[in-house]
Amino acid sequence: MSGWVVALVLLMGPRVLAQTQADRLYLSYGLSGGGSLEAGGARIKERRTLELRVPLPPLVLGRTYLLPSVGYETRWMGADVPTVGDDAVDRQFHRIQLGLTVVRPVAPRWLVVGGVMGSTRTDFRSSFDLALDTSWVAFAMASYQFEDTPGLGVTFGVVALWPFDMLPVGPMLSLTYNRGPYVLEVGLPRLTLLRKLGDTVELGLVGALDMQVLRTRFDPELRALNASYLRETQVRVGPTVNVHLGRDLWLSSSVGLSLINDYALLDRQRDSLNVRGLDMGPAPYGRVVLGWRPQRPQAKAKSPRPAP
Secondary structure, eight states: OOOHHHHHHHHHHHHSSSSSOOEEEEEEEEEEEEEEEEEOOOOOOOEEEEEEEEEEEEEEEEEEEEEEEEEEEEEEEEETTTTSSSSTOOOEEEEEEEEEEEEEEEETEEEEEEEEEOOOOOEESOOOOOOOOEEEEEEEEEEEEEEEEEETEEEEEEEEEEESOOOOOOOOEEEEEETEEEEEEEHHHHEEEEEETTTEEEEEEEEEEEEEEEEOOHHHHHTTTTOEEEEEEEEEEEEEEEOOOOOOEEEEEEEEEEEEEEEEEEHHHHOOOBOOOOOOOOOEEEEEEEEEOOOOOOOOOOOOOOOO
């Protein structure tokens, strides 16, 4: 089950940090509070994340659209451990993500979407291993827009992850509604509920699941347990405010609570070592996003037929 969640987070990661699925380019900065762990008397420091996602120019082949994208993320993490030095467990991780999405309309209100995404992560201090530090996600989906309910759409399909834990392929499903003053996006790993106040302000609630698998350096005691990866799981929820700055630019801010902050040690095959005492508990979080959200195309008015 965790493998499917990781695959969905890798695939939908840009949508997790973007304020809505309509955001194409964004710069995001997030701050999460720290807390104490029972294991080893450690205290997790404040965690910071900076991410940039840039869509590259599309390639159009008839009715088929090729959409490449590139993303970069840096993540600061650390902990105070009584048995080691102050900065011995401070880490800064860098992730580079490249993706290619293929979109093709096949029938009225139907789209077929497929693609692949590669993600590699390093702290530029440990030795880099392509097999251990790189993950791949492939996906195939269909999207349908309901005719009797304008603005309502559903997307479903399958997503595959390599390397995987138990099963290499899992299902995915998301529902979107964007009509009038309301925007609703429901799916894994994200939930968005917004109420538009005119054309410049949006108020609402956002929730997100964020799961990261990080290969890092461990002290000798943990290496003796065959620990190779650290998995961080967060579930965040909080109110949000989006402000239109003009020219399709939006500034979004959100302050809330990270309800789940769990850590797990994984071995070289990414199986959990079942170490207890790595649950930190709730912590506050804040996030600011500057995003580019192109306006939706307006439907052309039909000209009246001439009288016979």
